[in-house]
Each structure stands twice: as structure tokens, then as C-alpha cells.
Amino acid sequence: MNSLLLHFCEWLQNTPWALAISGSTWAYPYVQLIHFTGLSLWVGTSVAVDLRLLGVGRKRAVAGPSTEAAALSDALFVWNWFGLLIAVTGGFMLFATAASTFIVNPAFRLKVGVLLPLALIVHIVIQRKARAWDQAAERPLVARIAGLGEILFWLAIATAAASIPYFEHT
Amino acid sequence: MRFCEWLEHTALITAITNSLVMATIVEVLHYFSLFLLVGPILIVDLRLMGLAARRRNAAELAGELFPLMWTGMALNFLTGFLLFAGDATTFYGNHVFHFKLAVILVAVIFSVVVQRNARRWGQLPAVPIQGRLLAFVSLALWIGSILAAVEVPSLTSVG
Numbered sequence A: 001m002n003s004l005l006l007h008f009c010e011w012l013q014n015t016p017w018a019l020a021i022s023g024s025t026w027a028y029p030y031v032q033l034i035h036f037t038g039l040s041l042w043v044g045t046s047v048a049v050d051l052r053l054l055g056v057g058r059k060r061a062v063a064g065p066s067t068e069a070a071a072l073s074d075a076l077f078v079w080n081w082f083g084l085l086i087a088v089t090g091g092f093m094l095f096a097t098a099a100s101t102f103i104v105n106p107a108f109r110l111k112v113g114v115l116l117p118l119a120l121i122v123h124i125v126i127q128r129k130a131r132a133w134d135q136a137a138e139r140p141l142v143a144r145i146a147g148l149g150e151i152l153f154w155l156a157i158a159t160a161a162a163s164i165p166y167f168e169h170t
Numbered sequence B: 001m002r003f004c005e006w007l008e009h010t011a012l013i014t015a016i017t018n019s020l021v022m023a024t025i026v027e028v029l030h031y032f033s034l035f036l037l038v039g040p041i042l043i044v045d046l047r048l049m050g051l052a053a054r055r056r057n058a059a060e061l062a063g064e065l066f067p068l069m070w071t072g073m074a075l076n077f078l079t080g081f082l083l084f085a086g087d088a089t090t091f092y093g094n095h096v097f098h099f100k101l102a103v104i105l106v107a108v109i110f111s112v113v114v115q116r117n118a119r120r121w122g123q124l125p126a127v128p129i130q131g132r133l134l135a136f137v138s139l140a141l142w143i144g145s146i147l148a149a150v151e152v153p154s155l156t157s158v159g
Helices: A003-013 A016-023 A027-053 A069-097 A106-135 A141-167 B002-008 B011-018 B020-048 B058-086 B088-092 B095-123 B129-156
Strands: none
Touching: A003 A016, A003 A069, A016 A027, A016 A069, A027 A069, A027 A106, A027 A141, A027 B020, A027 B058, A027 B129, A069 A106, A069 B020, A106 A141, A141 B020, B002 B011, B002 B058, B002 B088, B011 B020, B011 B058, B020 B058, B020 B095, B020 B129, B058 B088, B058 B095, B095 B129
């Protein structure tokens, strides 16, 4: 374990604001609220586009606004990324309350160190390629893989998050 | 109360409670479906308030996002019921949990009202003030339902 990282985590969880959150009887739920509200915006808007890529809920085979992924992605773009910003802010605050225990937790490290960056890469690819994928005569296979992939990544991230308590060492 | 005791001991519920894998799957789907439920309705509410996706017609956006919201809600309520059932006798008497369900009920009612009126509001040059107000209340209720949900473990150490 990188001792510099560990020292940073110990410093972080002892900052006045981190101590205030972990020491407070009422603050923690509000931090969770920030994290989950942000995630609702981020995951909700991302999956809405992913389902378009997968052709879910398509009533007509004809291309149009109901089948366009890029148009929906563009419309939701600002709140999609703002949602992630809110989620990361809440997540960072949650992390800070017990940083040195989270940083050595394998479920946490998988979630934030591996799955999250990969999910973001898939997300950015989707946002960049959506227009080209819409313009193809038929939805390309890679578009469907990307759409399904993003959904699976976020299910995996949520699973890793739910598993964190089970990997806590003393 | 006796129904709750019975529920906790049904084969399906005890199978979930005794299997870490199954319990985790139910929990993960409960959270994931929450995002699919709340995210789209927040966006629709924000759009009606003129704060999101302004280039998109409000009625059209609502038509695109509401199916995802209702699907998320169905999955969320199903997984929520399974989570409740695993500890039914405890949840049954839990006042914070009651409050959570009450907030969700009111939030759902407001969402139905929003959905029913979205088409009409979308056809007007601007969303009328009562529409913006309803959207704001809907948004506040759904965020409130998340807050009520996280307060259950925080205030009562359950779940």
C-alpha cells in the first residue's frame, strides 16, 4: 500500500469538515442523499440513452425522435454530467469520513479504481459516437454492446458498493 | 403483525435472507431501479421548471422518460417489498419507515398529476406557473423520499 496515499487518507479523515460529518448524528444521511440524488440523475439519464441504443421501447422500426440516441443524449447532457458531479461530491464526502479504511477495502478499490474509470470511458464513447450510430441504416453491433455494457458496468459498480461492508478488515 | 411473521418465514424470503448473493442482488436492484425511477422524473420536473433540456419539448421529453420511470418504480417496489419482507416484523413497527412510505405515496400521486398534465403544458408557449409549482413539489418529494429512505438506517439502525 502506498504510504503516501495512506497518509493522505488519514489526513483527509481528520480534516475539520470530515470529522464534523462522521461525528454528527444527523449529517451522514444528508451526504448519502447528495450521493444518491446525483447518481439518480447520472445513472437515470445515462441508462435512458443506453436503452435507446439497445432499441428498447421502440414502437416503430422507422427512425425518428423516439429512436434517436444522440438527440436524447444532447438534451440530457448538462444534467447528466452535473449529476455525476453531485454524485462524486457526495461520494468524496462519504469517502472522507473513513478514508483510510475505504482505501484498503478491495470492494471499494474495485468500484472506484477499476469499474468507475472503465464505465466513464464507455460513457464518453457513447456520447461521442451516438450521432454516427444514429445515422447508420441499422444500429451497429458495437452501439448495442456499448449500451448494454454501460448498464452492466453500473450494476457492477452498485454491487461493489453494496459489498464494501463485507470486506472491512479491523 | 402475524402476517409479517408469516412473510418473513416463507420459503422465498428465507432463501433470500440466508443467501448473501441473493440478498445483495435484491439490494443492488433496489438501488439501481431507484436511479431509473428518480432520475427521469427529476429531469421532467426540471424541464417543466425551465431548468433542463430547454430545446426539447416538455411533453415530448416526458413521453420519452416516463416509461423508464414507471419501469424503475415497478422494479423498485418489487425489490423494496422483498427487502421489507426479510425483516417484516421489524419494519412493520418502524415509524421512520412508515414516514418513508408515506412520502413515496405522495410523490407518486404528484408524478401522476405531472404526467397527466405534461402534454397540455408542453403545447403552451410556456409552462404555466401552476405547472412549474407542481413540478417543483414533485422534485422535492422525490428527493425527500430518498432522504426518508436513508434516515431509516440512520435513525433506527434497521436495514
